Amino acid sequence: MMASLSLRMAVGRTLLTVAAVLIVVWSVAPFLWQVSTAFQEDRLLTAATPSLLPSPPTLDHLANIFGEKQFQLYIVNSTIVAGSTALICLAIGAAAAFALARLRMRNRFGILSVILSVSMFPQIAIVAPLYLIAAAAGLMNTYTVLIIIYVALGLPLVIWVLFGYFQTIPLEIDEAATMDGAGPLRLLVSVIVPMSLPGFVTTGLLAFIMAWNEFMFALSFTSGIKRQTIPVGIANFTNLYYVPWGDIAAASVVVTLPLVVLVLIFQRYIIEGLTQGAVKE
């Protein structure tokens, strides 16, 4: 009886481990392939038998993208656009989520639904009208137009996540601050925001990644290396006669690294942020 139980537990644990390894391989393999491609010579990329380990490894593609293709300019553009988007989203989103979660407000869930519905528009449907508006306002090929659009796209997510986060803070904290003489703005800035830092890190990162990866609006509203962001830049690598897989892979690895580093730095906060309120503390 005991033997069969421990055998079953061992089998179960093995199956679980195998499944976990498979999932990790499934998720990481494309990225590893990308890294491998970034360091392979062009002739090996089209060889009959591809190899995971580059031999001989080469830094040609990295030199290419930063030298010939001035990839650093795209990175600067993306950093400005995504960074501003994240900061503005957090500032506006925090105020909105605070009002919805903590102040006496009628029909808060109606308002939240309307906010959510904004993110449900198919993006392709709003490109043309936004293009006309941006052209009329003289905002074509500026950071501003991208930031405005990304903030609008990112806000529903930011507001909903922060709303959920703020709701986990006991209401008595607000009341204590009110008794201490804090008005709504002071309450938000001095009490709610510091208490919600993990939530801010999580949502800020989500907004940043959304803006960092966005392609369609960036392609439609910018032209030229001075304003184009990374996804558009990588797409521009391809010309009529040739797809430079090595350069594309190298660029992809370079732009993924900041995200990986950010996530690793804030890992503790992110996990705390995503699980906050799941259990009673």
Next chain:
Amino acid sequence: MAAVTLKSVSKSYGLAKVVHGIEFAIEDGEFVVLVGPSGCGKSTLLRMIAGLEPITSGEVVIDGQIVNDIPPKYRDIAMVFQSYALYPHMTVAGNMGFALKLAGLPKAEAATRILKAAEILGLGDLLDRYPRQLSGGQRQRVAMGRAIVRDPSVFLFDEPLSNLDAALRMQMRVEIAELHQRLGTTMIYVTHDQTEAMTLADRIVVLNRGCVEQVATPIELYTRPANLFVARFIGSPPLNLAEADIAAITADSPRSTEIVLKDGTKLTVDCGYERLSVGQTVQLGIRPEALLPADDGPIAGRVQIVEPLGGLTLLHVRLDGGDTFIVQLTGAAGWRLGSPIRLKAETSGVHLFDSAGQRIPQLPDDVALLARRVGAVS
């Protein structure tokens, strides 16, 4: 310091009325406890005094000023919350000084006040700690410190001890009593724990379903409960109750009233009552400590449960008529389960209530007589 007066204060949530025209006055420097079962409206009332809950109708007057529309921060009151509601990202000093910072107090003066409050509460060594590094009792003290530093005219406490364990609760209860003696500030305290209410209060307001049942000193509540609700709510173990009829009334001195329980047991008390007539059905209430074993006692029964508490012993006695009475005896008398017992009742612990549950008062000169007797005993 300030007096607080409530005039016909009501609160409704939509159609549901939860507080019904409450009216009482709290004197300057008084310690008043609002007590009642869950959902009786005591916390709502406190929050209306604090300004955290809008008042539907009526007036709250603090220090002579109607404060209905005045925001909490201008009411000169401080509140201690059940969950402490400390700011987790601020140190003890930060928590205590937050209100002072918002009030624009110079840093030096704020620091002096924080140090003084910390000294009163024994928090001197903990000023740089964060709430998560403190024990429950220490957090509770910080919450009180946050109120003290503001030097308010009124302190409000919303069940401040209910998150603490029994031993700590007792200790903090004493500390709050000492704090009141030391500061002399008006304090309004909400609790559902009658021991807290009895030990801390100058006066107690007993609330039930959004109405005031009685406002009185602790002893008065215990010895002259206005109605059945108060009689049952105040006192532990609770009042023994049984339905009874009035068999005879002797109006001449010495006065006496003969009460017959449903099982035919006759009980005679040596006092008279206002508006009582022979044949009237009443609720008889006897305090557990007013029941004494006596060989010639009129109440007969058997010991069902013995609860030795050390200094006291509680006997659950099943009467021959079927009712169960709890008897509280001093000492650890050797009662056994099932042994027969006869009891007599001290008149001072006997209360009569009419069919509407209202107290039937004793005649005034008997009240004075009983009070003298109780005084002599104690």
